[in-house]
Amino acid sequence: MNNQKSEPDNYLGKLLNNRYLIKKLIGQGGIGSVYLAEDIGKGGITVALKIINLHLINQNISQRFGQEISIAAQLGRKSKNIVRVLSYGITDEKVLFYVMEYLEGKNLKQILRNQPLQISKFLEISQQICLGLHCAHQGVSIKGQNYPVIHSNIKPENIFIHENSKILEIVKILDFGVAKFIIERSGVTMNDYFIASLPYCSPEHIEGRKLLDVRSDIYSLGVLMFEMLTGKHPFWAKNNSFGAWYQMHRFQAPPEFSQVNHQVEIPPQLQKLVLHCLAKDVNERPQSISAIINDLASIKTEFEQSSLGSNSNKVTSTSLVNVEPLKTLSEKECLRKIWPKNKPVSLIGFPKLLYTIQGNIPTFWAMLPKAEINKLIAKQGKNNTEFIMSQVEIYPMVLWVTLLYDDQFSLTRWLSYYLDIKELKDKEILDTLATKGYYHLLFFSIEEPTSCSHVITISLTPNQNEQLGVYVKSSQKVNTTLISSKQSKFNLKAEYEKSKVEILKKVAASQNKDLVGVKYWIAQLFKKVF
Secondary structure, three states: OOOOOOOOOOOOOOOOOOEEEEEEEEEEEOOOOEEEEEEEOOOOOEEEEEEEEEEEEOEEEEEEHHHHHHHHHHHHHHOOOOEEEEEEOOOOOOEEEEEEEEEEEEEHHHHHHOOOOOOHHHHHHHHHHHHHHHHHHEEEEOOEEEEEEEEEOHHHHEEEEEEOOOEEEEOOOOOOHOOEEEEOOEEEEEEOOOOHHHHHHHHHHHHOOOOOHHHHHHHHHHHEEEEEHHHOOOOOOOOOOOHHHHHHHOOOOOHHHHHHOOOOOOOOOHHHHHHHHOOOHHHOOOOOHHHHHHHHHHHHHHHHHHHHHOHHHHHOHHHHHHOOOOHHHHHHHHHHOOOOOOOOOOOOOOEEEEEEOEEEEEEEEEEEEEHHHHHHHHOOOEEEEEEEOOOOOOOEEEEEEEEOOOOOOOOOEEEEEEOOOOOOHHHHHHHHHHHHOEEEEEEEEEEOOOOOOEEEEOOHHHHHHHHHHHHHHHHHOOOOOOOOOHHHHHHHHHHHHHHHHHHHHHHOOOOOOOHHHHHHHHHHHHHEEE
């Protein structure tokens, strides 16, 4: 990237707000310049600082900017695919700036200069872009109410491929700090000036409509996906004027992929999806990012199966026994996961929803000693069982337990977690568990805690699936004033501890036999208890 400027850069070497030391210019765009900086207040850690080409005219602009940054900060915390915004401020010259996490890697514009993306790479990047947009479109909380957020400026420069390890690439969407969010009830918009890049503008955006919805982002995504697949933009304007791009986006039909680049082979289903996104009429596009996620899931599954078929002589038959393709794909996704920074490096476990193009998938993350993990997965799928304890009749609480053991029962591990169905997050996990009928168990070694070392998939029995559905329905009718959440946990733990010995005896007696029968017996045991 060319960092040269025609005039001296007055910010280089400057200390903003007595905290951020500007080191060098790393990027420029239409709305501002990005600098590499050190956060002196946090021991000199490296950050990215963006100075906006907008002077503070009045207090109203300052408040509006602060609200936009607050939105960006919320989104960065909710999704790993949105850049994290850390803080904001105003320079001595009354110029606005905000501070972000520093990312190493390249943006899509730099990557696409060389060649279009391979299909596998395209699907991986598109999946992560969609997950980030889906998070934004679901909305953020402002004064207790939820409002959807649209980006309004999806383009290659705003899609960054962050390389934070040897095996992991994370796609980050940039510039949500200037995103436009929709306040439907009041009809107020936070973006009264045109910020979008004309080549990626939706027809309704370039027409100047104030209240855009998520389908505007979907059109811009369609332009971006076309370029990712072919290496070229779908439209060619005579010049970069507003009028020329308006004619293209409003009236020009996108060309066939082969006309733009005859050297690339793109699956027909994928071509159809991109053209669907590029529809001029908002009602003819996919109506949500989740619809695109589902289509990408179907395309990716077909592509993966095709790849497996072409290399079938290299795959042993045992590696695919009883493993559905979708589970195999999501297991690969699990192996890329990193232990959360907000979790201690300790012998703990917790559930978490995995957001994929196949939809949400329940997972359970466990940190154990490396030697134990190796022992426990030696007979994966055979030496494990799981059960749910419940007392939803008096409080909507369940205890999700996975029992792992080795061949001789010399090693047992009880992985447990309380799910309070009154909490939206816990209810969503339970709903997803019942819907999917399986979950991924991710192992992290306490000696090497960063990356997931192993993953196994554990299937529920039909009886367990049915019972989970009953729990969720029953919880809606519970009088939660009978006992507290704390008392409910105490009761569950007491029964759980009393039942452990009996459960182990039953599982040991049934080893190498019907574990489904064991799971049914455990379910009946707790049904009697509660």
